[in-house]
Amino acid sequence: MHGLVNRAIQCFVRDTYGGATWERLAKQAEAPVAGFEALFIYDDEVTDRMIDAAEEVLGRSRETILEDLGTYLVSHPNVGSLRRLLRFGGDTFVEFLQSVDDLPWRAALAVPDLDLPYFDVVSEDDGVVRVLCRSERPGFGHVLVGVIRTLADDYGALAILEHEGREGVDEWISVRVLSAEFSEGRPFQLAAES
Secondary structure (H helix, E strand, O other): HHHHHHHHHHHHHHHHHHHHHHHHHHHOOOOOOOOOOOEEEEOOHHHHHHHHHHHHOOOEEEEEHHHHHHHHHHHHHHHHHHHHHHHOOOOOOHHHHOOOHHHHHHHHHHOOOOOOOEEEEEEOOOOEEEEEEOOOOOHHHHHHHHHHHHHHHHHOEEEEEEEEEEEEOOOEEEEEEEEEOOOOOOOOOOOOOO
């Protein structure tokens, strides 16, 4: 697993639940308490052990933890660069949704060896947008639900999201946009503040 993924889990736990919780989780998962180097590659088992330990230490389901991780990745001030990368996908939430299938390509520009799942976006006649997340590793669809739900708020859109489950390597997410301009979105600048 790419070190960025493990570091994201580490930072999520540390920033959300505190350093002591991260230390407890890391020890239980036999992960480095000092943390992960973002550009190293780690054994997938380390990531699996961390998620398993998070379920026990945090007392939350795997799906909830992964969705909360997705929320963290685009809402916490410590990871603002990812929010900027995602917001580059469009001026409106609907435009962003239509660009989700470009995420692996955009991420590869920044981190060429980061292996993201395959995404496909399908618009249906009833106004529902369905997003396919295809990955050998289960759970990424839940992370994507957290990302999309947070970006709906970020854009000021009102949307209902549902993780439809996993079948084989495919996870489907349905997104029904009730109002694209429900509220004023968060201010956005492409350039990072200095």
